[in-house]
Amino acid sequence: MVENDGIRVCPIPGYGLGVIAERAFKRGDCVLRERPLIHFGKPQSSAADAPRQAFDMAELTAIIKGLSDEDRSQLTALHDRDQKPGQAKTYIGIINTNSFGCTCGSINDGACVCIIASRINHSCFPNLTRYWSHSEEVMCFMATYPIQPGDQLFVSYCDSNATQAVRQKTLTRYGFQCQCRLCSLTGHALLAHDAAAVTFEVGP
Ligand SMILES: [Zn+2]
Numbered sequence: 001m002v003e004n005d006g007i008r009v010c011p012i013p014g015y016g017l018g019v020i021a022e023r024a025f026k027r028g029d030c031v032l033r034e035r036p037l038i039h040f041g042k043p044q045s046s047a048a049d050a051p052r053q054a055f056d057m058a059e060l061t062a063i064i065k066g067l068s069d070e071d072r073s074q075l076t077a078l079h080d081r082d083q084k085p086g087q088a089k090t091y092i093g094i095i096n097t098n099s100f101g102c103t104c105g106s107i108n109d110g111a112c113v114c115i116i117a118s119r120i121n122h123s124c125f126p127n128l129t130r131y132w133s134h135s136e137e138v139m140c141f142m143a144t145y146p147i148q149p150g151d152q153l154f155v156s157y158c159d160s161n162a163t164q165a166v167r168q169k170t171l172t173r174y175g176f177q178c179q180c181r182l183c184s185l186t187g188h189a190l191l192a193h194d195a196a197a198v199t200f201e202v203g204p
């Protein structure tokens with residue numbers, strides 16, 4: 001199930017594929033609600049303090065085996081950040097690259113891969129925030145800023161409140177150099193933002 005009226009996956013110069021708004025969204029509007037193609041690592045019990053399951057290859061193998069051919073080809077079309085030149089993608093690489101954590105309040109509900117949401121590129125200053133609806137088993141994306149038709153949609157793959165150095169270290173795992181507004185800061189503006197980030201990390 002996908003509710004994505006008004007957005008479109010398409011090639012974007014400098015990004016490969018990305019997702020574009022085809023209409024305006026107000027701050028707080030739901031932009032995308034998507035049921036995951038795969039959802040794994042759910043805790044055995046729904047208690048808030050249930051231990052998070054380790055990455056379970058047997059579970060993943062069973063889930064991938066159970067997919068329809070069409071769903072499996074959608075999964076294998078996604079990016080694998082660990083793919084080496086001349087080698088095939090791996091499911092584990094695809095899942096590491098594209099999974100979102102499914103945290104709903106205090107409920108840790110494992111992680112998932114969504115086909116459309118996987119195409120949303122990263123910004124440290126994103127125009128979308130996301131949450132997992134445990135009751136509906138749906139990943140929801142909402143506008144954090146007004147979005148105009150033609151704007152690219154972004155989520156953050158890292159902690160946007162961290163310093164530039166910490167963010168860029170996290171993002172090297174994805175194999176790109178972020179060029180968002182925050183990563184483009186220099187001089188006094190960068191010092192000011194990083195100082196606020198450090199304060200945030202350390203706390204009052
Ligand atoms: Zn950035």
Ligand SMILES: [Zn+2]
Pocket residue numbers: 109134135137
């Ligand atoms: Zn759930």
